Amino acid sequence: MGKQQASCKVCVTGGAGYLGSWLVKKLLDKGYTVHATLRNLEDKSKAGLLKSLPGADTRLVLFQADIYNPHEYKHAIQGCEFVFHVATPQQTASCSHTSQEIVEAAIAGVRSIAESCIESQSVKRLIYTASVLASSPLTKDGIFNSSSCVNESNWTPTDITFNRGFEYMRAYIISKTLAEKEALRFNQNPGDGKPLEVVTLACGLVGGDTLLPYVPLSVEVMFSQLIGKRQTFEGLEFMEEVMGSVPILHIEDVCDAHIFCMEKPSMRGRFLCAAANPTIREMAMYFRQNYSQYQISKEFMGEEKKGIACDSSKLVEMGFEYKYDLNKILDDSVKCGRRLGSVFTI
Numbered sequence: 001m002g003k004q005q006a007s008c009k010v011c012v013t014g015g016a017g018y019l020g021s022w023l024v025k026k027l028l029d030k031g032y033t034v035h036a037t038l039r040n041l042e043d044k045s046k047a048g049l050l051k052s053l054p055g056a057d058t059r060l061v062l063f064q065a066d067i068y069n070p071h072e073y074k075h076a077i078q079g080c081e082f083v084f085h086v087a088t089p090q091q092t093a094s095c096s097h098t099s100q101e102i103v104e105a106a107i108a109g110v111r112s113i114a115e116s117c118i119e120s121q122s123v124k125r126l127i128y129t130a131s132v133l134a135s136s137p138l139t140k141d142g143i144f145n146s147s148s149c150v151n152e153s154n155w156t157p158t159d160i161t162f163n164r165g166f167e168y169m170r171a172y173i174i175s176k177t178l179a180e181k182e183a184l185r186f187n188q189n190p191g192d193g194k195p196l197e198v199v200t201l202a203c204g205l206v207g208g209d210t211l212l213p214y215v216p217l218s219v220e221v222m223f224s225q226l227i228g229k230r231q232t233f234e235g236l237e238f239m240e241e242v243m244g245s246v247p248i249l250h251i252e253d254v255c256d257a258h259i260f261c262m263e264k265p266s267m268r269g270r271f272l273c274a275a276a277n278p279t280i281r282e283m284a285m286y287f288r289q290n291y292s293q294y295q296i297s298k299e300f301m302g303e304e305k306k307g308i309a310c311d312s313s314k315l316v317e318m319g320f321e322y323k324y325d326l327n328k329i330l331d332d333s334v335k336c337g338r339r340l341g342s343v344f345t346i
């Protein structure tokens with residue numbers, strides 16, 4: 001571990017989630033000092049998981065903060081050089097907030113965190129974990145525009161109506177789109193003091209292993225065809241409807257991409273982040289060939305169509321290399337599901 005890294009403090013909001021916990025682990029492994037936030041420090045399973053990571057005893061500090069009270073992040077941000085804003089408000093069974101409240105909280109959260117970064121005088125760069133779902137090539141009438149490729153210039157129209165999808169998915173897309181735009185606004189209007197660099201990483205569906213004691217939602221969505229689970233398969237269908245394919249990437253690559261964006265001497269702007277863009281049909285064909293003990297029924301096979309590619313060459317041109325391809329992402333997601341039991345019967 002380099003002395004330089006240990007003295008470099010970085011903040012991870014949502015440090016106990018799927019991406020957040022893997023990112024905290026990687027940052028500690030690289031020798032950084034990490035300020036991680038979670039909503040409830042009394043939650044023994046979440047706090048305990050983070051405290052058990054190698055290096056946590058001397059280089060991890062936990063803070064309590066909720067996006068609905070965004071000023072709470074100030075303490076965690078103070079003294080850090082880099083902030084990863086990973087946390088996002090979501091609609092869950094235990095959440096009483098309306099879609100509108102979720103969208104407003106996501107935007108206000110980003111704004112307040114960016115302002116705290118500027119006020120801190122210590123933060124150089126804010127890296128926001130965005131979603132490719134904010135870069136849909138659909139027009140507001142729900143039609144794919146003629147381009148056969150999605151890049152950083154695409155923005156999902158927020159007045160769009162979808163054929164499929166639950167209200168919570170719509171709220172998620174709108175909140176991610178508007179929160180990402182809000183984050184990027186700080187690149188144009190850096191405030192009076194030290195300029196803040198903002199990077200947004202618009203990530204595809206993430207699969208692979210986890211530190212959590214359960215299968216994360218995005219991992220289960222990844223292998224939903226194999227277990228024939230309608231509820232999570234709808235996540236894939238929705239993604240294909242919004243993006244024209246299913247942009248995916250591995251948990252190792254997504255966290256490495258975040259750290260890559262931090263370790264660059266200077267970097268700002270929007271970057272799409274996806275290693276592969278299969279259609280649902282192509283994913284089904286891979287599973288059929290490689291997991292022949294499972295029967296994938298017709299309703300989970302997807303349609304034969306030409307997928308729309310998500311062009312993540314802007315990040316690659318900066319020097320980032322993806323290490324995990326389509327096969328490895330799917331294989332490691334299945335392995336994770338099997339390791340954690342419950343969803344797989346064989």
Ligand SMILES: NC(=O)c1ccc[n+]([C@@H]2O[C@H](COP(=O)([O-])OP(=O)(O)OC[C@H]3O[C@@H](n4cnc5c(N)ncnc54)[C@H](OP(=O)(O)O)[C@@H]3O)[C@@H](O)[C@H]2O)c1
Nearest residue numbers: 014016017018019038039066067087088089203205206218
């Ligand atoms: N997984 C994917 O496929 C994927 C793809 C693209 C982008 N992303 C983005 O990556 C980020 C992490 O997602 P994930 O898959 O790791 O999900 P996750 O495991 O469900 O984690 C969500 C995180 O958000 C935090 N959170 C939820 N509501 C909050 C609130 N009101 N205040 C503060 N924190 C709150 C949770 O904190 P607690 O642990 O304290 O409850 C948790 O750490 C999100 O921004 C998501 O949009 C994920």
